[in-house]
Amino acid sequence: MLKIALAGIDRLFAAIAASKKLYLPIENAGEVEFSEYSEGAKVRLDALQTVKSAKDAFFPFTENMMQFHTDGKNISVEAAKRVDEDFVVFGVRACDARSFSILDKVFLADPPDSFYAARRAHGIIVGLACHRPEETCFCTNFGIDPTKPETDVTAWIEDGVLYWEAQTEKGKALTEEISAFLEASDEKAVEEQRERTKKILERLPLANLDLSYFKTHPELEIFKRPEWKELSSHCLGCGTCTFVCPTCQCYDIRDYNTGHGIVRYRCWDSCMYSDFTLMAAVNSRKSQVERFRQRFMHKLVYNPINHEGEFGCVGCGRCLRKCPISMNIVKVAKTLGGEQA
Amino acid sequence: MMKRPEEQIPALGVVTDVRRDTPDVKTFRVVSPEGKKPLEHMPGQCAMLSLPGIGEGMFSITSSPTQEEYMEFSIKKCGHLTSWLHELEPGQMVTIRGPYGNGFPVETELKGKNLLFIAGGIGLAPLHSVINYCRHYRQNYGDIEIIYGSRSMDDLVDIREIQEEWEPEEGLKVHLTIDRPQDGWNGHVGFVPNYVKELNLSLDKTVLICGPPIMIKFTLQNLQELGFSREQVYTTMELRMKCGIGKCGRCNIGSKYVCKDGPVFRFDQLDELPDEY
Amino acid sequence: MRDIREKLLKKIHELFDAGVVDRVVGWKAGEFCYDVTPALFNAGNIDEILYDAFCGPNQSKFLVKGAEGGEKKILALLKPCDTYSYNQLITEHRIDPEKIYALGIPCTGMVDINKIRALGISGILGIEEDGENLKIETLYGTESCKKADVLLERCLVCKGKNHVAGDELLIPDEEAPEVPKCAERMTEVEKLEAMSPEERFNWWRSQLSKCIRCNACRNACPACTCRTCVFDNPSSGVSAKVNTNDFEENMFHIIRAFHVAGRCTDCGECSRVCPQNIPLHLLNRKFIKDIDEFYGEYQAGAEPNVRGPLISYTEQDVEPSIVMTRG
Amino acid sequence: MQLNDTNQAVPAESGAYKPLIVAFCCNWCSYAGADTAGSSRLSYPSNIKIIRVPCSCRVNPLFILRAFQRGADGVILCGCHPGDCHYTTGNYYARRRMTLLFSMLDYLGIERERTRVEWISAAEGAKFAATMNEFAETINRLGKNRKLRDLRCEI
């Protein structure tokens, strides 16, 4: 285990940023998001969570896929460049770190998404352990250990010192590059912090969520539960939950005519939107209850069916905090699966 | 199956021929800019066609994989993109990517079976590819029977090919029907589901069915009444797909993705899925 | 609040028993003390209806779609500020008051959980009102803060305890407790106006650059009731799912605010629901301020069936050049 | 963030950069006023392009934003004088809408001189030309619009 005093951490950031793009939780106008590091940026490693999750680094909010040029009846197509340089995402919490493995199962499944794949190949993730969870955190229900994120490098902050431990080859390579800034350390402080944190985790109000119902009952039965209607009755149909969710991966592909070519780009989309499934005047999910059900069925039922029992949720609690009407996956899970508990 | 390195970046295609089949269906012949077939596929698979700036859409490949020269798509005018496609003139380039979907199991489950194709309206498009594939590898399949209906005789897609090539072929029976009587029509009149009941079909057939949802529903009901089991019947789902590669999140039916797990399903498989989306 | 809730439940029971209504739009307790969910209740679960300092959401928009489908009227519980939106929706024929029984309920100010969190209080397990203060139980100990410091923006500039619409009042407005006005509505707008254009530009850029285009502001807004928003309509020429760049961020928010200009009651839902805490109400308030200054004081929804400032005019209206000349 | 670098207005260098101006003109007064200017051979810069609309009240704020998005450096809306609207009241509504829109653009820190409304009658060819010259000069001085432009549309 290595360490660096937080007081000098800016030097570390500058050193990483000198050779690679570095994304960090940075505060802008009062909110913290993963943004590219620049000198003087207000880095907020203390912030438990960013508004958007770290998935932005691999599956960005919007990205150009290709550009077309037309000339009479002819078309030419030029694919957008994939990321081909290493970059570092620093300060990823354990929940967000887990979300990458959930996203991988979708984006890297055959045929792989080359844009995502390129970013995954070049992205080096430095995880940051949690020591002060919020009441909305429930990652432990998904077997996540927030005191030790599954990342290329894992970091802990304790008492003004950042502890650093490479977990993968990528992480080791990065450590090598910046070894000048790090010094060796024992694991005592980290172990103590982890123990302390684990005690807090046990006290979290949502620490023992019983989700077994969703794995033990047939898809169709859950789908047909009458509670969906009531649960969705006040849903605004906005995209807040999907846009802050680390595992939501729906996207749209759109064309934009710039006047000198047509850009085909993809951007996040939300299955909560009324036009999500609207195609050529046919809409397969006509009402909000259908859309609402789709989102939560996907997270709680379809994902485990398709991906070896893994839920499409990492328990980050973002939707619990951000939903305008305070409806969220926990309420859905408890309403539908409550009697199993 | 052939796979291009760039799944998400389309190739280019040139529309070499546009044929008007019915008042709202046109068939487009597409080749690569080099004049070859744009991509290889299996019967029942689809491809994404697009006009940059207008949109991208998933369409059944109508031509058979055995057609070496080109690829054909029969497309009904029903929205923004299809309206633009209907305006196309030969020589116009489009973008094309695919093939997508599972296709009909022509080389496995269907092999050696007696086949009954039931199609309504533009629903012939995905079956067209299978029919011609089976005709090409005639020895691999048993009897072939085709029931095809449409609103009127003007709405029968590919009627020329049906009458000139399919009907005269030995071991291949074609039953045409239209919804309402019409001058100049000597054939059968009536809805497809009812026609199915009138035809004295033997139960030793594997059925491939495609058409409007309501037609499929009643045809299936009538087939079951005749004694067909749901395991005997295949259909292909409506094509509400966007990315084509099981990622964008639109085309789920329950836990299945139409674009990856479908669009061809056997009815007993569908029974395990929600009947809504 | 507790006695108000008891009174309220009694009244709701009465209205159900009298056969006036068969559903009620109320609030349901959440996982925590603060995550109250708006919900629809029927005769069977009336007693689950909650009314406390976290029942902030403006429920009048729900009635646009939610009022359909019952045999009897639907009961709407309207706080004084909600009645402005209610009136505005009546004016625009977006709700049918014939299908609704609107019960005015008193309000003593609603708490914004984000403001409590912004004080650095985390791991919140329970909140209790303790006179003018809130006692907050957390994973990390007990904290407290002044209630007035953590009120919703709309409560800081409360329009007052009077209801401007409704079929009945739970208690007469005169008897309701006075709600103190804690801030001047236009202070923030004026601060921005006083900046140099460059400062203003940078300020708004950093705010609007946070936008993730989740549409929460739009979908929560009781004035944004378009069945299909221009930004969702592919044939409008401006539709987009996300902001691909600065321009789209600006355009979305300019047009969003412009489309509700003269109709916005300043309920502040846009800012309340914004996951990025963008002070969107400052855009709406700018329009309100301009309208008040240029065309005379106007409060949207203060009464039903009035012509709003953008669908009326006078021959002597100021010229657009006022923007250049007023300094 | 590099807002300050990319969004700063760059004054037009002499002759190097010609700002683009879109003028929405109502059919009955201002478009006719432009014709009158033409008949009188009163010149104004060629980088001002006129779009004919039936009435000033037809001009949607979206059109104005669209022009900026696509690279316009200034947008001017011309209509009949208040009281003279061919449709009686159209320009009164346009006046309120534009006042509020321009004020909002100013509030967002976008140069307020980039937008303008003028009332020009069919007879006022001279006013049309003078207004256009003056507006072009203002926009020239302001230079390229950086604050309200869509980078995708830049070549």
Place this chain on the structure above:
Amino acid sequence: MQKIGVFVCWCGSNIAATVDVAAVAEALGKQPGVVYATDYQYMCSASGQNLIKDAIRDYGLTGVVICACSPRMHEATFRKTISSAGLNPYMLEIANIREQCSWIHKDREEATKKAITMGTAAIAKVQLNTPLTQMKSPVTKRALVIGGGIAGMQTALDIADAGFEVDIVEKKPTIGGKMAQLDKTFPTLDCSSCIVTPKMVDTAANEKITIFSYAEVENVTGFIGNFKATIKQKPRYVDAEKCTGCGLCTTKCPSKKSLNEFNMGLNTRTAIYIPFAQAVPLVATIDPDACIKLKTGKCGLCEKVCEAGAIDYAQKEELIEREYGAVVVATGYNQIKPVQYEEYLYNQSRDVVTSLEFERLMSASGPTAGHLQCPSTGKLPRHIVFIQCVGSRGTACREKPYCSKVCCMYTAKHAMLVKDHYPEVECTVFYIDVRTPGKNFDEFYRRAVEQYGVHYIKGMVGKVEQGDGCLKVQASDLLDNRQLHLEADMVVLAAAIEPDPSARKIGTMLTASMDTNDFFSEAHAKLRPVESPTAGVFLSGMCQGPKDIPETVSQASAAASKVIGVLSKDFLLSNPCIAHSDPTLCNGCSQCQNVCAYGAISYEDQMVVDKGVRETRRVAVVNEAICQGCGACTVTCPSGAMDLKGFASNQIMAEVDAICN
């Protein structure tokens, strides 16, 4: 995708001299959708139009772009052209590369570039054009004439002669207008009353004509073929049916101090009055501001003496609703009161008069019974100075920029008449120019100078001062370049004429545009001089600009013939460029209804299928016959449900895109 033909007009050298038309055609020919592009000398000529028609047929064009002069000039022409070749007339867009390009730019390269951009925008727009069909609406076969002067009467008589009903609304108690106040007319010197009073009688006698005198048009709504007017009949306090016009009341009325409007205030009249002996209708009217009975309740003398029992103090204002197919504005003019011209002493000396006042002083029916007298002394003046262009042709704010046109001639007339009756009276005319274009006009002016010895001095009068028993006139003689100091007994000011102040309000209610001087604008200065830009509204006489009597009469007849053209149709085809609402997008919020100036929007419940959901909704419906296509509703509508055919949002945005690219 349209198949577009582009036609670039040279307009002789008007366009071709500045714009490289061939280059424009070549560049536009490469635009998407363009299948044919050419240039030609005169597209509007028969052969130019044939070129277009042939191309439509040969290339199967579905849209046409013409780069030529202003659409205000030839849009209608070219619509007919493409229509005759079988294309919908609205599949046309015009790029105005003459007025807005070639005429205002000198640099050929720059102008060519701009013309290409303008053409590109037109192509982008026509790509999105849709065929439009005109609506048929029935025509109310009655005309409204606002103003009962010579213009209004002539228009009414001509329309009535064609067999259509006409209403004249005259705000004064009598028709006749200014012409009835004139003494003689130039250049024939025949008696004005003698020719106008028979017209008045004819007008009153015509059974197709209804005169609403002492009435005003309060409001007009509707559109060509279907106007609805509200006429405010002011109370006369005299029953016009019963009054015989005997005039007895006017002799008994004790309130005698009101200024006589007919005589330009040069003398007084009673509170109950008949404007003049030949008034039509010959009916007494009580001036409520002067009548003792109406003001105090006491008096009632007129009621007592009236044998017909026509006096009715209780008469109330009455609003009359009438429907019309066409409206003619004949609101006439006024001479300005030169009160601002203190240097001419108009306010201080009674001997300084305007020409119209002088007209009354010379008239046999005037206050002096036609005897020329100085108003201050009652004596025959020895020397009269006429000052021209008072308030006309100026640049100062008190002045009108235009020439009042008739002053030169009537001044010659006045001087000539004075010399004719009183050869001993000296007449001096100060002028800037003498303008005599008109049949026999110059001859008339020369007679004044040569035969009657009227002194014409080119120069300005600087000052008129009160002298001892005379007026001292200080002037400059520009030809001799010297200052003059003259003594005169009377000064006559050829004060400017201006549109009647009532015109502004009428213009607004008719939505007929006016110029900066408040003269009504014509639809086209040269080709449509008697039509207002607002369909169905026509212009007659001085309300459109200064003119003399024969010009007024000919314009009046021209307006009448235009009206007859409208009224003789059973149906009119309306502009199809109107608003329409998409029911799937409409919120039914009623905002658009509030901004519609025509009341063209209503609401109804419709079955709508939106995003696959079928439901009944309250949606806006546009009445196509009433909508005028302004587009106010389209911007009010937040959802974009309202759009305007011909100027659709996507079309305008396509133009914006094309221009900005």
